[in-house]
Amino acid sequence: MTTLNNPKTKRRHKLQPTKLVRPAKGTQGPYKTPKNQVFQDHRHFGFSNIMLVLVVLFLFVPLFVVVIYSFNASKGMRWTGFSLQWYTKLLFDSDQLWRAFANSFIIAISSSVVATILGSLSAVGIKWYKFKSRAYIQVVSFLPMVLPEVIIGISMLIFFTAVKIPLGMFTIFVAHTTFNLPFVFLLVSARLDEFDFSVIEAARDLGATERQTLTKVIVPSIMPGVMSGLLMAITMSLEDFVITFFVSGPGSTTLPLYVYSMIRYGVSPVINALSFVLILGIMILALSFRKFLKTIAASS
Amino acid sequence: MNNLQQEKRGRRLGITYSAPMGIWLTLFFLIPLSIIILYSFLKKGLYGGVEWEFTLTAYKQMLNPNFMRVFWRTLWVATFATVITILLALPCGYAMARSRHQVFWLGMVIIPFWTNSLIRIYAWIAILSSEGFVNETLRTLGIIKESLPLIYNQGAVITVLIYMYIPFAILPLFTTIDKFDFQLLEAARDLGASKPESIVKVLMPNIRGGIVTAVIFTFIPIFGAYTVPLLVGGKDSYMIGNIIVDQVTKTRNWPLASAFSLIITLVSTLGVIWMMATAANESARRKTPVKVVDSSGGSE
DSSP, rough: OOOHHHHHHHHGGGGGGGGGGOOOTSSSOOHHHHHHHHHOOOOOHHHHHHHOOOOOHHHHHHHHHHHHHHTBBBSSSSOOOOOOOOHHHHSSOOOOHHHHHHHHHHHHHHHHHHHHHHHHHHHHHHOOOTTTTEEEEEEEHHHHSSSHHHHHHHHHHHHHHTOOOOOOOHHHHHHHHHHHHHHHHHHHHHHHSSOTTTHHHHHHHHTOHHIIIIIIHHHHHHHHHHHHHHHHHHHHHHHHHHHHOOOOOOOOOOOHHHHHHHSSOOOOOHHHHHHHHHHHHHHHHHHHGGGGGHHHHHHH | HHHHHHHEEEHHHHHHOOOHHHHIIIIIHHHHHHHHHTTTTTTEBBSEEEEEOOOHHHHHHTTTTHHHHHHHHHHHHHHHHHHHHHHHHHHHHHHHOOOOHHHHHHHHHHHHHSOHHHHHHHHHHHHHHHHSSHHHHHHHHSSSSSSOOOOOSSSHHHHHHHHHHHHHHHHHHHHHHHHTEEEEHHHHTTTOOOOHHHHIIIIHHHTTTHHHHHHHHHHHHHTTHHHHHHHHHHHGGGHHHHHHHHHHTTTTOOOHHHHHHHHHHHHHHHHHHHHHHHHHOOOOOOOOSSOOOOOOTTOE
């Protein structure tokens, strides 16, 4: 009786109107959609929703401010009028910046491709075969993800100095590949967890060679994991400042290093314009890879 | 016979697939890390580097009250920022998991997260500095004459740290809450629990793994933070990361830097062990169907 008269229980009936029959329009896979829709909380102004909106605002407001002031006519943060001069400057009068950008790009592509190949292969090896050093590889691939960047940067700097490898593009490439590997490995492993091993047995039974199994069965099925890994690796490489800071040498300035020197030694509003360009690029990236966002969220 | 052969073949293939990454990480992660451990017990070289002589000098130097103060500050800042971050991220993860627009919200969190960290720090400098957005706006409105001291203090460091790492907390929380069966909440409320009660007693225990992951992925990077205190902090907001870098680049005391790095590594490793223990608990618990939390005499 008490439960029936409980106002809280009564109110709850409002939460589940006609949604019990699931409309088949969900794009998030057939399994999850009904759960989320049937028990959808329809109070849009609930505490958690308000918090989410506030936090997203908190995340975006600083970026908005920078973007708005990239169109400011004067140098400071006092609005004096609309102007595109900082964009002109960014495009035509920032050679060093573009050179740094090119360096970043080269490093990002090379390190993420190498990391994706090595990491994916390793994930396949670990998930599907049993051998002695599995545990070792799992630990070694997990630690770099959790150690603070400063530690990885310092240890690499000391290492490269000790073995007398000159700091430069090559050492940055090595460092980026190293911190990208664990993420690719994790993403592909997660993908493999959902994979049915019997498909491989079937392929073998039907006479596929090891190589055919790899290229015709394994690779296509783990592609989403591999793609998310590659995407993650590229963005992390483009983004990294701390580790790069330690292992870079003369002539190997990357974009984050260049931005750092701009912040430290004289801010120019060109940096505002650059911010907008970068944010726009990230938005396009996120939009075009929106299918993988959930997989990526699961790994970070 | 056939089975044995297959096992052998599996072992060989597993090693072939995993070896490249294993070797890479051993060479460029584990060996550098071991060098740090070794260096922390050696004597400081005159111009950087080390001399091959066993000593505990670095560890004695660490006990210097100045360093101890920085150590406690780092611990305090990291703990405080982590608690706030998790408290903000929990409702966000919950709202995102229950939202029908999951991918949209994921994008909203991932876009700032992927934006170059230096750009994000710069955005805060542009907002908080004495000629920044807030001060200029207030001056224009005639509310203040002198600039407010918004930057280069502890408050700025903590705010920006939370800003930088909140996506690290939201993403794992979202992933775990998304897997949670919300019918359990409905059941709890059918049984007369209030909404907060059902969340604390039913949801929280079931997403403990995600919370621990979020704590680790927030606390460890903040504990090793370097860029944020450097760029938005004052002299009294130095953290361990800054000391390490100074010891490497300025004072050239590599053993001391190594000893500090070792401390951070140990703290991180403890965190990881805690996380793995929770995960192991979790998967053991999964084998029993539903978790019911006994409150001592609370529920009917």
